[in-house]
Amino acid sequence: MVNINRPVVTRQIALPDLQVSISSIEHDKGNYLINCTLKNTGATNVDLSNVTMQGSIVSDNGQFIQAGGGTKLVDQGSLEPGAEIQFKIGFTPTKKLIKNTAYSYQLKADETNSVAEHNESNNLATAPIIGYTDIMETLTSTLAGPILSTTAFPDLTVEITSISAEEFHHKIYYKVKNIGTAALNVNINGLRLLGSVWCTELRAECLSTDVKVLQPHAVLTPGQEINGYIILEGSRQRSLLKSFQEYMYKIEIDNIKDIHELNENNNTAERKFKAM
DSSP: OOOOOOOOOOOOOOOOOOEEEEEEEEETTEEEEEEEEEEOOOOSOGGGOEEEEEEEEEEESSSSEEEEEEEEEEEEETEEETOOEEEEEEEESSSSOOOTOOOEEEEEEEOOSSOOOSSSSSSSSEEEEOOOOOOOHHHHHHHOOOOOOOOOOOOOEEEEEEEEESSOOOOOEEEEEOOOSEEEEEEEOEEEEEEEEEEESSTTOEEEEEEEEEEOOOOTTTTTTEEEEEEEEEEEEEHHTTTOOOEEEEESSTTTOOOOOOOOOOOEEEEEEOOO
């Protein structure tokens, strides 16, 4: 008998690979606009409809300071190998950035890891960002003590109105309402709505997340509401959820906290449902 040593053939699966870069950062009266590029350097197309981008501001030693806007590329379609798109992310810092202080702006592509990539370690871009607030302004407000503000602000609330079980998926119906005293001018990022499924027996275990973007450039006046739904897809349900077991669906509006509101503590809602 002749032994033939056959070489082991390793087949690599073709995958996309997202790389993000920041071309410039603009500033106007306390508002920032981040100009970005996203490129697919991988071997296959990538569907951008579920790709989220999340910005943050960090100190010179890498300490997180605050969120810096974010968006979901719902209208960008598919990105072919070698192709790239340009887009903008806008935000207004909730904490003032001080003049002559070193800050960095970090932008994470595919924040929720919805895309399987050839390289998962090149999804972060960093650029210096400049503060424009004089430090004396912050010292003056601190020394003066608390002031009762009469400034009008929007105030967003969210409610899960119902959860329906259909043949291949669940639908989570929600209502977002502005109960504040001022209109909300939605920027180019839109309103971010974060949904998540939790096991009720192990409340610390999050099984899946969904990000939905509502009405970029819209104006939400006091008393106005937005009604819609999030689809929990059947393919993920079958792999994550057990039939007839109880789960908790949580939903949060403005989860990155880049909107100034009268009350920041009423942005979440939750509701139990049974998987089908």
